[in-house]
Amino acid sequence: MEYLLNKIKKMIKFEASIKQRDDLYFITVKKEQLELILSYLRDNEGFTHLAFLQAVDYLEDNKFQLTYMLYNYDIKVNLGIKVYIDREKAEMVSIHKFWAHSWQYQRELHEMYGINFPGSPRVEESFVLEGWEEIPPMRRDFNTLEYSIKTYYQRPGRSTNDPAKYMKEKMYKKYAESPKIRRDND
Amino acid sequence: MKLKDILSPFSVWKKAAQKPWTIIDPINDRPGAENYRGFHRNDFEKCIGCGSCEEICQNAAIDMVPVEGQETKEGNSGLRPRIDYGRCCWCALCVDVCPTGSLTMSNEYTWIADEPEEYRFVPGAAKTKWHDEEKGYKRSQDIQLIDYDRVDMFELSPQERDKSFIEIVKGYNKEQAMKEAERCLECGICIATCPAHMDIPGYIAAIRDDDIENAFRILYETNPLPEICGRICTHKCETVCALHNNGESIAIRWLKRYIADQIPPEKYKEVLGTEHLEDPILNKKVAIIGAGPAGISAAYYLAIMGYKVKIYEALPDSGGMARYGIPEYRLPYDQIDMDYDYIKSLGVEIQFNTKVGEDISLEQLHSDYDAVFTGTGLHLGRSTRISGSDNERVYFATDLLREVSLGNEIDVAENIVVIGGGNVAMDITRTLTRLQNQKFGKVQVLTTSLESEDIMPADREEVVEAREEKAIIDPGWGPKKIEIENGKIKGLHVVKCTSVFDEEGRFNPKFDENQKKFFEADMIVESIGQGMDLSYLSEEIKSGLKFGSRGRIQVNENFQSDLKWLFIGGDIIEGPDVIHGIANGHIAAKAIDTFLKK
Incomplete structure (x- = not known):
């Protein structure tokens, strides 16, 4: 496997590689190199299976990370190809030409993260969120709690206590706040 | 048509003799997986009622409620999470964030009740059939939402410090302080334990937001001696920190010191909004005996309320036991000066080398002033x-x-x-x-x-x-x-x-x-x-006071003695430590205000 990684490294000079387990490796490549590396791995190195395609929202860096997880049945090794794409203009080349089933993953990512894959079949169709009107829910700036409160009404009879205020009430009620600064006009 | 196609329907018959794959009683015979996120359990022995589970819940499914038999005490709010299973999605964030590890999930996933209200329940309060179930989801040891390790504080090595009195602890820099502040869960359990009930989560949040001026104002609401306390406070708050149960508590004392260290003395008045306070606006006067933490604290709050305050101090400088009892390698004198100089700049007068009882009598103070606060310490x-x-x-x-x-x-x-x-x-x-x-x-x-x-x-x-x-x-x-x-x-x-x-x-x-x-x-x-030196109390004054079993003067909750004009605080009443003195002085100042307004 290390031999293969070195070979790829010579080909495309990838940015980082990680060996997580004996049968699990990751490499990070540039966005433009993805098609080249996928077709090479699929056609020449036996990574014939796309196990999944998923995304991570790196809000602070203004990036999405996409991971294309490939599998080689002969040597039983998983190889994840990571690509970082811009978060504002979230768009990535479609890989349905390499693996037909990838359109479904891409459709899901379009719905959950708002990442577009131009040319991918039915990519704009709802996946599970019919009639969704908010920003894509897996984006980290989506406020799940706010949505939950807005959408699902509370059953009557709910009440809660703030621990610090409750303890004050129970333990040191007499200790009032700081006195206000008195000025001439007070 | 091939022969196989004709025969294949009959091959089903050979399965007839095998054990069926379907489960006859799926409710009773099918336990959840080992790590299944099923119904919640809460170990009341471990739970401190910090409310982190409620805070993190993205479905607003958790309330913190009082539960019978759970006492509100230091380090434990007595509240327990009540979960609404009409809203819970079993994501287990509540389990992942729980700082004590009390909240876990069993692998039980079936529950039938007639009454919908039953599905809103307090795990651990009533015995559920899954409470003692071993299996189920627990917080992973490998992936933690909470950082249990404190940011290290730089200290001088023994060789660097053992010949001189220079300060040992160097204090956090901005990066360290913000990293340490990040760890705080803001549960506020610590506030009750702090004798001055400082808004600890408030000032830590301000550090995280890099709003040091606001943090400084929060300190002064309950504690006018942050440079002193940020160094030598007994930090009882840290012993009840929610993180203390499973790791290192937040370095609350060092964070307080960080705040105080960031504001230069010349900016104190501007930041605290006390620029024009040199002249008292009330014509009532208060005398304070002892320029220690209790006396200074009382003087500060009285001064900002507009009283004319004068401190009488037997020793040649301020600070009381903080200066004359604590070595300089723990608390440098210039730090005491910084806290004290600010209070002096508010118009508080101070007379050093004046021992009440010898140079001036307490009776004299009583007749010259409207009220007296004494915090003479244990010297x-x-x-x-x-x-x-x-x-x-x-x-x-x-x-x-x-x-x-x-x-x-x-x-x-x-x-x-x-x-x-x-x-x-x-x-x-x-x-x-x-x-x-x-x-x-x-x-x-x-x-x-x-x-x-x-x-x-x-x-x-x-x-x-x-x-x-x-x-x-x-x-x-x-x-x-x-x-x-x-x-x-x-x-x-x-x-x-x-x-x-x-x-x-x-x-x-x-x-x-x-x-x-x-x-x-x-x-x-x-x-x-x-021990305390109460020789400045004349027999007449003593006869007006009540003394406890160990010779301590009895005061009410506002630190007012039986002589209504005489308020007493600090080490001779509570402690001994700096923070009790500060708290006493604060409460007494407000009580003096109430007393003098009558």
Whole structure:
């Protein structure tokens, strides 16, 4: 496997590689190199299976990370190809030409993260969120709690206590706040 | 058509004799997977009611509610999470964030009830069938939402510090402070334990937002001595921190110090909004006896409320025990000055070298002022009263510490024994090691206490650092007799102390006279507690006051004595420590305000 990684490294000079387990490796490549590396791995190195395609929202860096997880049945090794794409203009080349089933993953990512894959079949169709009107829910700036409160009404009879205020009430009620600064006009 | 196609329907028959794959009773016969996120359990013994589960819940499914039998006490709000299973999505974030690890999930996933209300329940309150189930989801040890490790504080090494009195702890820089502040869960459990009830999560949040001026204002709401407290506070708050249960508590004291260190003294008034407060706006006057933490705190709050305040101090400088009892390597004097100078700039007058009871009587203060607050502290030493303790080379720790702070030279001996196991004993031990190093270039100080190592009242780090500075700490011995020959001390005889407190927790030491030791010494320092000097109270005043069983003056919850004009606080009432004094002064100032407005 290390031999293969070195070979790829010579080909495309990838940015980082990680060996997580004996049968699990990751490499990070540039966005433009993805098609080249996928077709090479699929056609020449036996990574014939796309196990999944998923995304991570790196809000602070203004990036999405996409991971294309490939599998080689002969040597039983998983190889994840990571690509970082811009978060504002979230768009990535479609890989349905390499693996037909990838359109479904891409459709899901379009719905959950708002990442577009131009040319991918039915990519704009709802996946599970019919009639969704908010920003894509897996984006980290989506406020799940706010949505939950807005959408699902509370059953009557709910009440809660703030621990610090409750303890004050129970333990040191007499200790009032700081006195206000008195000025001439007070 | 192939033969196989004709025969294949019949192949089903061979399965007829096999055990079916379907489950006859799927409710009872099908347990969830080992790590299944099923119904919640909560171990009430561990739960402290911090509400982090409620805070993180993205479905607003959790309420914090009082539960019968759960007491609200220090370190435990007594509240417990109630989960609405109409909203829960079993994401397990509540389990992942739980700082004590009390909240877990069982692998049980079926529950039938007629009443929808039953699905809103407090895990752990009522016995559920899954409560004792071993299997289920627990917080992973590998992936933690909480950072349990404190940001290290830079301290001088023993070689760098053992010859001088320069400050040991260097304080956090911005990056460190923000990283440490990030760890806070903001549960606020600590507030109740802080004697001054400071808004700890509030100022930590302000550090995280990098709004230091706001953090500084929050400090002054309850504590006008942040430079002092940020260094030497007994930080009881840290002992109840939610993170303390599973890791290192937030470095609350160091974060407070970080805030105070960031604001230069010339900006105090601007930041705190007290620019034009030099002249009192009320015509009522308050006298304060003692410029220690309690007195200064009372003076500060009275001054901002518009009173004319004057402090009478017996010693030549401010700070009380904070200056004259605590060595400079823990609390540099210029830091005390910084807190104190600000308060002086608010128009508070102070008269040093004036001992009430000698230079001016309390009666005189009573007639000159509308109210008096006294916080005269515990400056007297206590003696073991063993044979030989009246020798001239037997000293009290408090006296020596005061002499060092005053800049007077001490006749340090080459071989010293200190008796005591508290922080003051450590202070004098470490002061003497420095002085010996300066004078003789070597250290020979042995400190012994009644308490064994595990129950020594001193802070752990004090003991560790004293040893690093080459002092010998040999705890668990009771002083028996000081051996004297021709008027000179030879050493201290001790016997093994087997227990310090009796079953009722009262001080009642027991000894094993067969286990003995002799510590050679030519100077002995006693540090077994401090006493108060109330000689400034005349008989007439004393007769108007009520005294408790151990000679303490009785005051009400506002620190007002039976003489309505006399308020008393600080070490002579509560503590002894700085933060109690500050809290007392704060409460008393507000009570004086109420008293004078009547």
